[in-house]
Amino acid sequence: MMPLLQVESLAITSVTFVLSAVLTLFLFVSYRRRRKSNVMFWSLGMTAFTAGIFLEILFAASVYSIASVDTYLFIVALLVELLALGSMELLSSKAKKRAYYTFCIASSAFLAYALAATGNVNIVQDYVALGNPSPLVIIASSVITFPASVILVWVALLSYIKTRNAKILSIVAGVIVVVIAGTLYIAAFPALLYIAEFVGILLLWIGFYPRPR
Numbered sequence: 055m056m057p058l059l060q061v062e063s064l065a066i067t068s069v070t071f072v073l074s075a076v077l078t079l080f081l082f083v084s085y086r087r088r089r090k091s092n093v094m095f096w097s098l099g100m101t102a103f104t105a106g107i108f109l110e111i112l113f114a115a116s117v118y119s120i121a122s123v124d125t126y127l128f129i130v131a132l133l134v135e136l137l138a139l140g141s142m143e144l145l146s147s148k149a150k151k152r153a154y155y156t157f158c159i160a161s162s163a164f165l166a167y168a169l170a171a172t173g174n175v176n177i178v179q180d181y182v183a184l185g186n187p188s189p190l191v192i193i194a195s196s197v198i199t200f201p202a203s204v205i206l207v208w209v210a211l212l213s214y215i216k217t218r219n220a221k222i223l224s225i226v227a228g229v230i231v232v233v234i235a236g237t238l239y240i241a242a243f244p245a246l247l248y249i250a251e252f253v254g255i256l257l258l259w260i261g262f263y264p265r266p267r
Contacts, residue, residue, distance in 0.1 A: 063114035066248040067107055073255045074104040077262060092143035096262075099136030102129050103232065103255075110248065113178045123178060124169045127187055131165055131198040137229055138202035141209035154205070161198045168194035203230065221261045228257030 081097040106129045112118055113126075135158050142154050172188035186192070210226035213219070231254035 060114060060116075063248055064111065066252055067110045067114055070248065070252045070255050071104065071107040071111060073252075073259065074100060074107055077255070077259055078104050081262065090143075092140045095136050095140030095143060099133050099140060100258075102133035102136055106130050106133060107251065110251075118178050127191060127195065128165060128169060131195045132162065133232075134199045134202040134206075134229070135162065138205040141206050144209055144213060157201070158198075161194070161201075165191070165194040165198060206230070223261075224257050225261030228254045228259075228261060230254075231257060 078097060078100040081093060081100055085093040085097050106126060109118075109122055109126045109129070112122065139154070139158065142151050145151065168188070168190040172190050187195075206226055206229050210222050214222045231250055
């Protein structure tokens, strides 16, 4: 019989995966119809989120390797960057867009280097991606996620002031919860990591469906 924590982790991640996959498909269909670059980046960000949740399902099932752990660490940072790129597309300044594109390429390369240079670190504990990666990986991930989070909040506030659309606030709240979920290392209740992701995807559903921004 599987331990209760493993059952809980599998159940939560499986439901989150289904919700994330459906929302990702919805966004891609929306992009195909409208061909808006912001929707394209949001679709790619949700694809990365879905891929990360799939890896968490494997972790919960005790199926993982160092390569899959490194892939997971890269994906959870990349998804925030992709969502921020979608928000940047809502701005009219081409100079700001080009500057952030350049930063994204450099910061992603830095994270890839950090993962390759710091050796193999297994962060899976008690069926959850819970352990701390190397300090260099933490720094590289923060270089990606902190500016991306600021951009997401900043653009969301600008958009809300302009449109007064409450769905925008739900989107940014969902993204913030997803970002926070990636840093929840609480040994007393490690499944909280996956609960936070579940709450985050629900908020994203409220924001994106049925009208993606």
